[in-house]
Amino acid sequence: MSAGKMHADEIDLDVDLVRGLLTDQFPHWADLPIRPFASSGTVNALFRLGDDLAVRLPRVEWGIEDVAKDHVWLPRLAPLLPVPIPTLLGQGTPGPDYPWPWSVYRWLEGENPLEDSLEDPRSLAADLAGFVAAFRAVDLPDGPPAYRGGPLSAMDAPARSAIKDLHGMIDTDAATAAWDEALRVPDWSGPPVWVHADLLPGNLLVDRGRLSAVIDFATTGVGDPACDLIVAWSVLPASVRDDFREALAADDAAWARGRGRALAIALIQLPYYQHTNPVMAANARHVIREVLADHARTGGQRSGTD
Structure with a gap:
């Protein structure tokens, strides 16, 4: 397994790849700043896109079914739940350098709770x-x-x-x-x-x-x-x-x-x-x-x- 990867079958993802996908499929977002976002997520990689958006791409093939699942269920669940959940803004398709579907979401503000130091x-x-x-x-x-x-x-x-x-x-x-x-x-x-x-x-x-x-x-x-x-x-x-x-x-x-x-x-x-x-x-x-x-x-x- 390569250094920095969690799974033996994980593919390489970087800013240039994300920008290429956006240029081809969502050119109105392609000039926004893109930066990797460090998270503990194990199946998807996350990139900040400007201040208000996020690009989310499966790292591994066994995560690609989740993309379609999000597209079907998140819009139906959102109005029934008491706090915000991800809002899908763009449904990406495979490109020359990336083989799977991917998504653009609205960015949600907040921090992950630290289990040993909760504020309230x-x-x-x-x-x-x-x-x-x-x-x-x-x-x-x-x-x-x-x-x-x-x-x-x-x-x-x-x-x-x-x-x-x-x-x-x-x-x-x-x-x-x-x-x-x-x-x-x-x-x-x-x-x-x-x-x-x-x-x-x-x-x-x-x-x-x-x-x-x-x-x-x-x-x-x-x-x-x-x-x-x-x-x-x-x-x-x-x-x-x-x-x-x-x-x-x-x-x-x-x-x-x-x-x-x-x-x-x-x-x-x-x-x-x-x-x-x-x-x-x-x-x-x-x-x-x-x-x-x-x-x-x-x-x-x-x-x-x-």
Whole structure:
């Protein structure tokens, strides 16, 4: 894998390539300043275009289906959600030097929350609960299956493989025990609901401590509502976790599935990104610590298994 790349099949992207695509397809934007934007995103590269726009291009072939998904669903979801989400302004097509579809969006202001230094965690917990509740209430037919929106057992093999890879880096016995407990929780048996399914810090924007926007809807679809509880461990501190839970009326089984899903995602991400994406790896370590501490405090209580 080349230096600076996260995936073995990732292609090279730079300002000249972006300007060439704009010149050919959106010449009215081609003279605007273009600069790479550093982010923890793993599937797409982002470039600022002037002050108000962003160009977003898949880094890898397995990300190109998300472009069409955004074009279909983002305009339908936007009016139903309480904070801004990406607004599509231009739908790019493959060019001579770039093989896949790409997009131009309106730029959304804000900063990614820092999980260990939130300005107003209680208000952010309320904002996140409001967003999750609004998403669950979406009534749009024929929604796609949410990525990772099915039973936890679908994540079992990669989670256990990751635990082996993390030997010596984390408490693998505690991680195994927590994961085993999560798998004993009953699966969601109700109708699937709309979920974002990837509420990690890199997909959230905050302004003065409050949620100002949510981005990256590649994982969005219908599935287990516990998918969006992962933010309780990926962002929120233990001091406001119960506030978030109570606002969403999460029962024991849902809470345990959310915690298990947060753990599995972090376990899988850490060995993959530990050398190529320090922000993603740091959050994975944070989530593992928070989940294992939570598990140690509660044991089997309120887990949905007792």
